[in-house]
Amino acid sequence: xxxxxxxxxxxxxxxxxxxxxxxxxxLLQELLEQYPNLLGVDQANHHxxxxxxxxxxxxxxxxxxxxxxxxxxxxxxxxxxxxxxLVEVQHEGExxxxxxxxxxxxxxxxxxxxxxxxxxxxxxxxxxxxxxxRDPEQVFEDFLGENADEEKFWQQVKTNLQAGKIRLVFxxxxxxxxxxRVVEFLNKQMDPAxxxxxxxxxxxxxxxxxxTLVSKIIGQTAEAQQKKASTxxxxxxxxxxxxxxxxxxxxxxxxxxxVRELYDxxxxxxxxxxxxxxxxxxxxxxxxxxTFASPLGELFAVGINGTLQIASELYAATPPFNQxxxxxxxxxxxxxxxxxxxxxxxxxxxxxxxxxxxxxxxALDPVLDMFDWVLSKVKNAASR
Numbered sequence: 001x002x003x004x005x006x007x008x009x010x011x012x013x014x015x016x017x018x019x020x021x022x023x024x025x026x027l028l029q030e031l032l033e034q035y036p037n038l039l040g041v042d043q044a045n046h047h048x049x050x051x052x053x054x055x056x057x058x059x060x061x062x063x064x065x066x067x068x069x070x071x072x073x074x075x076x077x078x079x080x081x082x083x084x085x086l087v088e089v090q091h092e093g094e095x096x097x098x099x100x101x102x103x104x105x106x107x108x109x110x111x112x113x114x115x116x117x118x119x120x121x122x123x124x125x126x127x128x129x130x131x132x133x134r135d136p137e138q139v140f141e142d143f144l145g146e147n148a149d150e151e152k153f154w155q156q157v158k159t160n161l162q163a164g165k166i167r168l169v170f171x172x173x174x175x176x177x178x179x180x181r182v183v184e185f186l187n188k189q190m191d192p193a194x195x196x197x198x199x200x201x202x203x204x205x206x207x208x209x210x211x212t213l214v215s216k217i218i219g220q221t222a223e224a225q226q227k228k229a230s231t232x233x234x235x236x237x238x239x240x241x242x243x244x245x246x247x248x249x250x251x252x253x254x255x256x257x258x259v260r261e262l263y264d265x266x267x268x269x270x271x272x273x274x275x276x277x278x279x280x281x282x283x284x285x286x287x288x289x290x291t292f293a294s295p296l297g298e299l300f301a302v303g304i305n306g307t308l309q310i311a312s313e314l315y316a317a318t319p320p321f322n323q324x325x326x327x328x329x330x331x332x333x334x335x336x337x338x339x340x341x342x343x344x345x346x347x348x349x350x351x352x353x354x355x356x357x358x359x360x361x362x363a364l365d366p367v368l369d370m371f372d373w374v375l376s377k378v379k380n381a382a383s384r
Contacts, residue, residue: 005203005212017203017212022173025091028200029074031213032089032171033057036077038200039087039169040215052077052085053143056124073108074171076121080144082156083194084121085167086112098179102186105168109193112166118158119349151313151348158350162305163280165192175199180218187219195219238277238284243304251306251356258355258364262302265368272375273299280304288371294318294382299371302355308367309352310334316345319381330374337367 005017022028032038036052055076075087088105129136140150160166170183175197186195197218204211236242240263248256266273266288274291276298278284287301296318300310320326322345331341338353358364 005214007205007210007212015205015207015210017205017210020202020204022091022202025089028091028171028173029057029089031200032075032087035213038213038215039077039085039171039198040217052079053125053140054128055121056128076124078121078157079167081160082153083160083165083167084112084157085169087169087171090170090172098176098182101170102182105170109166109168113161113164116161118154118161121157122154122348151311154348155311155350159280162303163192167194167196170197172197172199173201175218183219184221188221236284237279238286238304240275243277243285246304250304254360255306255355257361258358259302261361261364262308262368265371269375272379290378292379292382294378296378299375306354306356307352308355309350310339312341312345312347312349312351315341318378320377321345326377333370333373337370 005019007015007017009015033054036054039052055078057075058073073086074089077085077087079085086105086108088101088108090101126136129139137150140153141148144153168186170179175183179197183195183197199216199218201214201216202211203214244256244260244263247259263275263286266275272291273288276287276289278286278301285301285303285305288299290296290299296314298311298314300308302308315321315330316327321330327341327345331343334341334351338357339351340349341351342349358367
């Protein structure tokens with residue numbers, strides 16, 4: 001017998017449990033889908049019954065900007081901090097080389113960060129719920145609570161992907177020492193990404209068939225945790241000088257001039273708009289926030305990643321664009337400047353475009369004219 005696992009039954013009888021291998025990798029995958037808390041990653045601040053939101057079992061990852069999908073990931077989860085968690089399961093009986101498993105996972109991670117739009121993740125989540133005859137909104141509410149801001153959560157998923165803040169988890173019934181050393185090394189070196197292994201052993205009583213699952217996390221060394229916590233505390237808080245300076249360093253003076261014009265345009269509408277600065281080296285930037293009460297809240301945001309972005313769901317909930325004719329007019333106007341709104345206003349999307357696609361400052365004029373029109377429409381509707 002191995003493991004030294006015992007159960008004390010109600011009659012105070014001590015029952016010895018024997019370690020047994022899983023019959024197949026599929027069984028281990030099914031257990032993980034049914035009981036995702038077996039991942040065991042510390043999420044002490046999460047107070048709901050499930051610590052994980054399953055997006056899809058056997059989810060596909062695009063491998064280029066045309067959305068071509070090649071690889072099939074065992075599981076994709078999101079945690080309560082909206083961190084995408086990519087899970088690869090291996091049964092001890094499967095003898096794939098360690099280098100192949102690790103290399104494949106790193107391929108997953110690189111392509112997910114580069115080519116995986118949050119809209120695709122949301123579609124996979126909703127499709128997975130429908131296949132299980134479950135209401136996606138109820139699943140989400142069970143995960144984060146009835147007062148959770150769903151739009152904000154999916155925005156954070158996108159932010160985390162763009163920042164490379166993801167989690168890679170290797171799951172097996174046995175993690176050999178050589179694999180453990182690699183996982184601990186990668187987790188210490190990769191930042192803000194996290195690399196872990198989870199060993200899930202199965203113990204069964206030969207007397208009555210009782211089953212116990214024991215999970216053990218590998219890779220969360222004190223050194224790695226301290227390093228990542230230190231990095232988190234040092235998130236950059238942007239202001240005008242630091243943002244424009246960093247933007248020019250990353251993308252050049254010409255593109256920075258476009259950003260400065262957007263910034264100045266917000267300032268020229270001081271009665272209706274104000275600047276809100278964000279944090280973070282990968283996605284933080286500034287947003288044009290409305291000074292008056294409106295469901296829209298934010299007209300657009302400019303990120304240090306070089307994008308201009310809007311939130312379609314907020315536009316769809318804002319008068320007058322909550323009317324069908326006005327929504328279609330808005331779609332046509334936004335499409336003309338490269339922002340594609342969905343046909344169905346209930347569909348959540350975060351349209352954006354790279355500012356580098358604008359050849360010069362003159363090309364920004366139609367964009368600003370369009371936002372002038374939006375602001376006028378929203379302001380008039382709000383004053384009624």
